[in-house]
Amino acid sequence: MSAESTEHALSEDVVEDRDESGTADISPVKSSAASRLEEEGDIAADYLEELLDIADIDGDIDIEVRNGRTYISIVAEEETEGLESLVGEDGEVLEALQELTRLAVLSATESRSRLVLDINGYRQERTGHLQKIAEDAAASVKETGKPVALEPMSAYERKIVHDAVADLGLVSESEGEGNGRHIVVSAD
Incomplete structure (x- = not known):
């Protein structure tokens, strides 16, 4: 997970506690929801990394948690034909890959995922x-x-x-x- 994603995730999960004098004690505490989304992202990234290795396709995987969802992006510095094939015509392959990734998360966590997968900025x-x-x-x-x-x-x-x-x-x-x-x- 990138430092930015981790920092963003932590910024949303700060808990404020006031002592008897009313002084605020602010400490970063990960909520169970944020923790679950981070775990979901890690599982998805591992699954996708394995698929990329099997297909011998280069790409970097970024994980971001925002708005109660995990966003996974696969990007390449150079135009990679292999990554484009993972998008497919009208995003059909991307949709299928997203569903397979959600199933991998479901299998590992026994919890349905709403993660969003993007490849080379196609969704944007x-x-x-x-x-x-x-x-x-x-x-x-x-x-x-x-x-x-x-x-x-x-x-x-x-x-x-x-x-x-x-x-x-x-x-x-x-x-x-x-x-x-x-x-x-x-x-x-």
């Missing part, structure tokens, strides 16, 4: 694209007054779009099942 880039999709849909709804159905996307991506649509003052709802689950944006 995709978030910008999803913001644009939400803005375009919102503009269309405001102009025509008619609901707009978006293409199917993963639960993680739908969450990003739902948040963006809400920030734009409109309503969004997920419809459909399985791989066909998509968002419909409307004015009400």
